[in-house]
Amino acid sequence: MTDTSPISTQRDGDILIVTSDNPPVNALSAAVRTGIWQALDEAEGDDGIKAVLLICAGKTWFAGADITEFTKPPVEPLLPAMVERMEGFAKPIIAAVHGTALGGGCETALGSHYRIAVPSAKFGTPEVKLGLLPGAGGTQRLPRLVGVPLALEMTAKGDPISAKQAHEAGLVDRLAGEDSLKADALAFANEVAAARPIPRVGEKDATADAKAIEDFKAKNAKRFRGQLAPAANIDCVEAATRLPLAEGLQFERDAFMKLMFSPQSAALRHIFFAERKASKIDGIAPDIKLRKIKRVGVIGAGTMGGGISMNFLSAGIPVTIVEMKQEALDHGTGLIRKNYEATAKKGRMTEAQVEAAMGALTPTLKMEDLSDCDLIIEAVFENMDVKKEVFGKLDKIAKPGAILASNTSYLDINEIAASTSRPQDVLGLHFFSPANIMKLLEVVRGDKTANDVLATAMALAKTIRKVAVVAGVCYGFIGNRMLIPRQMEAMKLLMEGATPARVDKVHVDFGMPMGPFQMSDLAGVDIGWHRDPNRIESIRDALAAEGRWGQKKGAGFYDYDANRQPSESPRVAEIIEDFRKKSGAEQHEITDQEIIERTLYTMVNEGAKILAEGKAQRASDIDVVWVYGYGWPPYKGGPMFWAGQEGLKKIVEGLEKNGFDVAPLLREKADKGETF
Template sequence: MTERDVVRFEVEDGIGIITVDNPPVNALGAGVSDGIVAAVDRGVADPAVRAMVLIGAGRSFIAGADIRRFGTKRETPARRSYDALEGSTKPVVAAIHGYALGGGLENALCCSWRIAVPAAKVGLPEVLIGIIPGGGGTQRLPRLIGPQPALEMITTGRHVPAPEAKALGIVDELVEGDLRGAAIAFAKGIADKPLRRIGGMPPAAAEAGIFEAARKAIARKARNQKAPYNAIAAVEAATRLPFAEGIAEEKRLFGELENSDEARALRYAFFAEREVAKLPHLPKDIPTPEIRSVAVVGAGTMGGGIAMSCADAGLPVKLLDASAETLARGLARIRDNYAVSVKRGSLDQAAMDRRLSLIEPVEGYEAIAECDAVIEAVFEQLDVKQGVFRELDRVMKPGALLFSNTSAIDIDKIAGATQRPEAVAGTHFFAPANVMKLFEVVEGTKTAPATMAAAMKLGRAIGKISAYAGNCDGFVANRSRIPFTMEQNLMVEEGALPEQIDRVMVEFGYPMGPFAVNDLSGLDVSYQTRRRRLAEDPNYRMLPIPDRLVEMGRKGQKAGAGWYRYDPGDRTPHPDPEVRRIIKEVAAEKGIAQREFSDEEVLQRLLLGSLNEACKMIEEGKALRASDIDVMWLSGFGFPRYRGGLMFWADGIGAQAVYNQVAAWHQRYGARWAPAPLLRQVAEQGGQFRELKAPQLR
């Protein structure tokens, strides 16, 4: 695109209209900043222009910078759009709809006035990609609204709704209806008023101690990350330095981050989450069935969470369970969960009531027959699920989509219980279903392309990240996680303690260690999965220590004991001497010698086995892209986002070094560490794991 294409200038009734038109979201890509500068200069030079309006075409104002340009060699022009807007001798009104994020909000802050439609959102989310605002946002926002709210916005990166932005003072006026017309009228009204320039304001006044308090507040969440701390330093500069010096300090702090490992990983994660939505092997422009109503079969913890996810997105849900008692308990749990959100202030009572009204408890399969889609969320046993799908096949209307929230069971076996296997797919939610973002869509042998497309679309509609998985035991996410789980348990057999392994992973960046997560999820869930796999494969390697814990009644937090001990009403895990005794007892029974482990060995034993398995799945075509696996680990397993994901992280070690370590453990531990052929190939060719793709995409 040329500059004329992406920025237009026209004059209407004495008001210059600067329109940014750079689809799809008006990112500040090549030519946009220069186009704004040229348009402002035209308006300033035109005696017929009294004031100007900066507005976005299409669905947004300016949704931020073009992220693809970060980390690349690019020249900084002598005058940027920020300089031209704030330096204009005629007032400029920013007219905001959709999103004004990052550089979009920074441009708006350089305008004399800001108006917005109520549905608009503003923010400075740069910290989420490992950098800080680089267009003066850290200096202008604190001067405009004060350092405390500016700190909160910049360190969290959250999107602020326009009404809140109006209350904070970011937006001067909210307007309904025709934004362009309202902006022209507003510009006429302020054309003769004195110019307002945030850059001309003195340093923001700050209360004593707020910056140290901010550093303490983010310490746990920002572990191993630099961007949030640089953001605080930049805002602090806005309280003690003249504007020009503050801008120079912002530029210096930005420069420290742009090419950091943290920023590269976060940019990679950003693009990976957009790539994961694409299924190139499906026909283009395929007609996708509309899902306007959903039924959920099973009112347990998962079913209730799924119902909440749908209701949160405005979808009416019919909730069915074979047990009236379970149904009542499930509804009570849903109500309690919403009530907690209201108490915390993250949801108001009216929204809670509205969402609850969308969840309708029903009795009998006939009550859900007219729903567009049904999600089965019953106990993880094949015969139980097949029984449900026989009933669904009997009652559901023609064209209804039949989805299973299975975490590992063969979708083809479930679909085989129906006369419409083309309408069946897996829709694997992760616990807690109303919180976790990952939505794994599993394609069976006979799943129709339209069914897959509809399932992927449903996930996105309810705020999830939809990711493709081929049909195999554990699908992609859980199958890739099996070596991790196996190694964490085998290391315990060999002498590592659960608290050491958990500490290593928390220091790596996980919010919780794997054994604490096991206790939270319930040890009996994986216990049942292991027993199922043993029934299918007599040579399946069982895990005697967690098995013994479950058989002793130590099922995790819900039982007050699992890998750790829990005090009544407290979820804090306490190391338990009884667990150490069981570990030593089982190791002695099995003749397993125990030893000490370095933290590095713990980390690599957990992650490299999963990387090796990921290579197998990509070669089999069960996973489409290495980046898809990274998204699954980020969104489903709490892998630290600033490390990019499993495959991206391994590239930091290097393919040859990874292969050498896996091969060494193959010699030491046997077949489970046999290097995948694709792993060997990447090492031999000096390639990168993050670039791997399934055969059908090559």
């Protein structure tokens, strides 16, 4: 091995210790695979070596393949060959696992003959989340070792299991001490060095379990809808129960290659990298000094304010929450406790963690109590005058250097910032509802927002486990701005002959969790309504005036039963028909393609305008916003990536056919045969 190899070897008596040191996550790069192969050569050529102990330096065991290699020519030894060589090796190989053994890391552990792990370790095959399957024997060895039901959970869903679960299932042979992995693994290696026969996972038989497979498919039908990879993983696990290992591995390899070159995997890998890219801010040095955020203030204890507060409390950051009336304050803090207790009941938190979070919350009726906060987030009514009044007060109360943020969905951050004497400290933090669950955070950069304020907000987003995207100031920022043409066209389609159910079905068939009208009913038809029941200028006004405010009222664009199950509404059909007659809108046969062109192509068109105006840093940021904030199917990569797969020329033609002005950037890229 060369001095630059990430793999080193060292003798301890009869044991060859093979250590991987490939930070940050010991990815199974070509150099790592080559190093392991050479270490096996060393062990093979030395009769004094009785066993091989494979261990990793740093924070983790092999956390997966190096996915930057996916688009490059393959470099031998390939991972499947390395795992097969390990499994067939004539001397016992012991895997000593800490951190995360994911994907190829889990498969490397499966190729070893014995596995020892610290209790905090995790094992998983998350390739399905990149539209793939574990392609180095994971779908064939897991069912042989842990049975079909757990193998399905691990491969087709891609969720990791704890070392304790892995131990109970037989995936881990022994648990080590949390701080004594190397010593315990060496003792284990010495214990099994002479044991024969050597246990090889591939030599075991996987028991057929047709019922488990059918039950799993039925239970996860909604989750897997429209996706290729889960079905391929299920087929491969099933193949392990009827094919010998060599044939099963070939079956897996064929399925892997098919997925690898599928549009879905390309889209999922795009989103994987896009999420990481989104955190980088153009024009700001990565080592800029950040402001310290030790306490956060939140103004408003409603659903949004409470959800925002929970993000910080869960991350161990104390929060001061302000309301105008005691009743509203009590209700808000009660809801935070209720949410935490519900999480504890599901086993995701301990009672002690609930009490620690609640103990870090300071409820108050006095704005002055925000004077010691490093970041203050306003979550009040979406009205410019109200927000400016709040920021005017904050300007006098907040300490110098405190960051002042508005949780607005649409409003002009520059105008809000101008109501203070410190516009450099002001930005938008647009959380999505429910704020304690939704991963997206739009960080809105005002014209005068200081670089360190923006960088601090982006870093803080990671701390509270959000996926953050930088947006410029414009009406609706990135996500809601693109939503506007979609919603407008959906309403026009109703006037021209479509039904809410028809428009929604096209969106759900496309892969969205719900369509525009289902979403409106869920969010509330009354949101943004002018509240005057006598002023009826649109279908929405008519619904709102009749109290059809959506699911919360049991009626909106749909009628709802006691379980909130929707059905088409005769009353809504009457309202739509009435508006059609009054407007004189021309009726015509509306195809599914027309619905796609008018509701989704228009979003792409708006996205192109956002890019041209510099309101988003890059096209992939727009994709991240829509995947994490609006339920765009990840396996379609976000609207701008999907536009490339659909064909920009086709999108331009569809827009022109329907009478839309095509964004110059979209037309330019289409003419050049480019994508975003």
